Amino acid sequence: MVRVVPLTDEEKMSIVSGLRSSVPATKLVTLRKLQEIAEVRPEAILYLDTYDKVTLNEIITLLNQIIEYDPDEILRREAMITLEKVKKALGTKFSTxxxxxxxxxxxxxxxxxxxxxxxxxxxxxxxxxxxxxxPNCNNYISDSWKYCAHCGAKLKEEEEEVLRCPNCKRPVQPEWIVCPYCGYRLKRKP
Structure with missing residues (x-):
């Protein structure tokens, strides 16, 4: 069993601000740090994909911006290497x-x-x-969704039984007392 050590909020902010930095040395250090995380702790990148897609998307967008627009050839090359390592860490889940x-x-x-x-x-x-x-509310949906995040309409058949909040229909953990999405009380405190 792999123990997942997710990126802390400080690490995430450090990576994002480092990639946004106008100082080339800061960008380079950040790119190398991200490469190391993708190689040594790929589960942290997968964890981001599962629980913090916004930050992961921002990191990928910033990497693409460096690849396309940065005048420094070394930074562009390092950004390409970093993006490939992030892709490798994400495996088949990677979406451009x-x-x-x-x-x-x-x-x-x-x-x-x-x-x-x-x-x-x-x-x-x-x-x-x-x-x-x-098809129900006409909002955009992701391919991976089984239920619409906007209206709760069923989009796909489920392969296995998943415990869901009776109020918002989103998946919940059996140990949760309150649904974190809508605040519905799932069970009484022990």
Whole structure:
């Protein structure tokens, strides 16, 4: 059994701010740090993919920006190497499509109703790649969703029985007392 040591909030902020830095040395150190994490602790990258897609998408977007726009050849090369190592850590889960807000170009999550950066409504946006919409509420949905995050409509048949909140229909853990998504009390305190 692999013990997952997720990235701390400080590590995540350090990586994002390092990739955004205008100082080439800071970017280089951050790229190498991210490479090391992807090689030594790939489960931390997978954990990001599962529990913090926004940060992962932001990191991938910043890596792509460095690859495309940075004038420093060394940084572009290191960013390409880093992106490949992140892809390898993510394995088959890696997706190059990162939805960006049409207004401010910041990474967004399809489960959101509004962009957290500028407040633009996501339902009215268009994306470079074809993104499915929920047949019930017409909001954008992700391929991996079994239920719509917006209206709760069933999108796919489930392979196995998953415990769900009776209120919002999202998956919950058996030990949870309160649903973290909608606040519904799942069971009484022991």
């Amino acid at each position: 499509f990162v939805p960006l807000c049409n207004s401010c170009k910041s990474p967004i999550d399809l489960g959101w109703t509004y962009c957290t950066n500028c407040g633009a409504e996501i339902k009215n946006m268009t994306f470079e790649e074809e993104v499915e919409r929920c």
